[in-house]
Amino acid sequence: MPETACTLYRKIVDQHTVKKIDDRTVLLFCDIHFANEYTSPQAFAGLRERGLPVFAPDAHLCVVDHIIPTHDESPRRIIDEASLIQAQTLEKNCQDFGIRAFYGADNPNQGIEHVVIEEQGLVRPGMVVICGDSHTTTHGALGALGFGIGTTEIEHILATSTLVYRLAKTMRITINGQVKKPATAKDLALFVLKNISARGALGAVVEYAGEAVRALSIEERMTLCNLTVEAGARGALIAPDEKALQWVFDHAAHLSDEEKLAMTSYASTLTTDDDAKFDQEVTLDATGLRPMVTWGTSPDQCAPFDEPVPAPESFATEVERTASQRAQHYQKVTPGVALKGLPIQHVFIGSCTNARLSDLMEAARILKGRHVAKGVRAQVVPGSMQVRAQAEAMGLDKIFKDAGFEWRKSGCSLCLAMNDDILEAGVRCASSTNRNFEGRQGRDSHTHLVSPQSAASSAVMGYLCDETALV
Numbered sequence: 001m002p003e004t005a006c007t008l009y010r011k012i013v014d015q016h017t018v019k020k021i022d023d024r025t026v027l028l029f030c031d032i033h034f035a036n037e038y039t040s041p042q043a044f045a046g047l048r049e050r051g052l053p054v055f056a057p058d059a060h061l062c063v064v065d066h067i068i069p070t071h072d073e074s075p076r077r078i079i080d081e082a083s084l085i086q087a088q089t090l091e092k093n094c095q096d097f098g099i100r101a102f103y104g105a106d107n108p109n110q111g112i113e114h115v116v117i118e119e120q121g122l123v124r125p126g127m128v129v130i131c132g133d134s135h136t137t138t139h140g141a142l143g144a145l146g147f148g149i150g151t152t153e154i155e156h157i158l159a160t161s162t163l164v165y166r167l168a169k170t171m172r173i174t175i176n177g178q179v180k181k182p183a184t185a186k187d188l189a190l191f192v193l194k195n196i197s198a199r200g201a202l203g204a205v206v207e208y209a210g211e212a213v214r215a216l217s218i219e220e221r222m223t224l225c226n227l228t229v230e231a232g233a234r235g236a237l238i239a240p241d242e243k244a245l246q247w248v249f250d251h252a253a254h255l256s257d258e259e260k261l262a263m264t265s266y267a268s269t270l271t272t273d274d275d276a277k278f279d280q281e282v283t284l285d286a287t288g289l290r291p292m293v294t295w296g297t298s299p300d301q302c303a304p305f306d307e308p309v310p311a312p313e314s315f316a317t318e319v320e321r322t323a324s325q326r327a328q329h330y331q332k333v334t335p336g337v338a339l340k341g342l343p344i345q346h347v348f349i350g351s352c353t354n355a356r357l358s359d360l361m362e363a364a365r366i367l368k369g370r371h372v373a374k375g376v377r378a379q380v381v382p383g384s385m386q387v388r389a390q391a392e393a394m395g396l397d398k399i400f401k402d403a404g405f406e407w408r409k410s411g412c413s414l415c416l417a418m419n420d421d422i423l424e425a426g427v428r429c430a431s432s433t434n435r436n437f438e439g440r441q442g443r444d445s446h447t448h449l450v451s452p453q454s455a456a457s458s459a460v461m462g463y464l465c466d467e468t469a470l471v
Contacts, residue, residue, distance in 0.1 A: 377406075
């Protein structure tokens with residue numbers, strides 16, 4: 001039963017609890033599940049071995065996104081035989097189990113799963129949204145509880161639409177002040193990670209609150225919630241408001257007026273009660289926030305462009321000192337020296353963090369009338385084929401091409417180098433992605449996480465910088 005005073009997280013969990021297993025574990029009903037070609041095959045194989053059907057085929061969406069190439073030259077997108085088998089396997093699984101929502105390589109709705117499910121209007125306030133990918137936290141931007149699961153759990157979801165779920169801790173991060181240009185939502189997310197650390201939200205579902213959060217657009221909230229998993233969070237939530245409802249109404253055109261009214265009424269209940277208690281509270285101030293760039297190999301190892309890379313001995317614990325020393329050695333950056341001006345050889349704009357239409361519009365704004373610096377290879381990969389089509393209708397593709405960027409098709413691409421988009425050893429990249437781990441974009445490559453605006457600016461200047469360097 002719900003507590004007298006409830007957090008938004010507990011309200012959603014309580015409303016989706018089929019059965020209480022023990023004080024910390026429930027059987028949780030899941031409204032929608034989406035899957036990719038990489039994490040789902042074993043789950044479908046498990047169903048076959050046990051002779052089980054998919055319980056609710058219409059509650060699943062499957063898309064090819066991780067292994068798919070993004071090149072724009074060949075009429076056949078997937079050339080690699082192993083990758084083609086993975087894509088064909090997902091398609092056959094959908095056919096065999098009655099899942100009609102499958103977006104393969106040549107489907108106009110294909111895209112990165114976290115972008116596609118939102119633009120299809122399938123995520124609604126108060127839902128439980130599941131995927132075999134850690135960045136499912138993205139969907140908290142609409143007031144839905146989204147989190148990643150493993151392959152065994154995917155099998156259970158397919159068979160029952162439920163999940164044995166251990167309750168998370170609760171954490172509220174209140175961000176006061178205003179995010180003012182040239183700072184962006186990506187910079188805000190990195191700022192949060194820098195302040196709470198890569199373990200700062202470990203095992204918790206984070207609820208964001210405060211003036212700075214309310215002022216964000218829905219796509220900006222997606223960026224913030226997406227990166228929250230990099231603090232160890234099990235979920236991220238922002239209470240749904242008129243912006244969230246309007247997003248759903250704009251993207252779920254089939255909804256009737258009666259359904260919209262019911263959704264509006266339900267969303268109004270999805271708030272944390274005034275006297276509800278959180279396991280942890282953090283308050284931050286976004287006033288004076290500046291564009292950020294990562295210097296290390298974890299997203300929380302970041303600083304403003306003109307701030308010196310911290311010396312390892314400046315960290316409080318031995319673990320942090322050792323981690324920073326290893327990261328700086330791998331990245332070949334010097335303590336005490338700011339990253340602004342560090343030469344780069346590659347720029348990537350894409351991923352489920354920053355490849356939506358608004359991200360491309362902002363990057364194009366900076367690139368219009370400018371050109372990529374000599375010696376820099378620059379790529380832009382829209383978050384979905386729909387985003388690509390919308391961008392082309394606005395003429396953004398021409399701006400990118402005229403500036404010297406490669407205009408690509410949709411996919412996870414260089415975010416994780418699980419396809420033919422891979423950096424060579426020694427290449428330094430300004431990237432709008434979510435992870436800068438060792439080798440994430442290619443063995444011995446160097447990834448610096450930045451906003452799309454800073455990525456575009458760095459491409460023009462040929463070194464790490466934000467857009468103030470263009471003035």
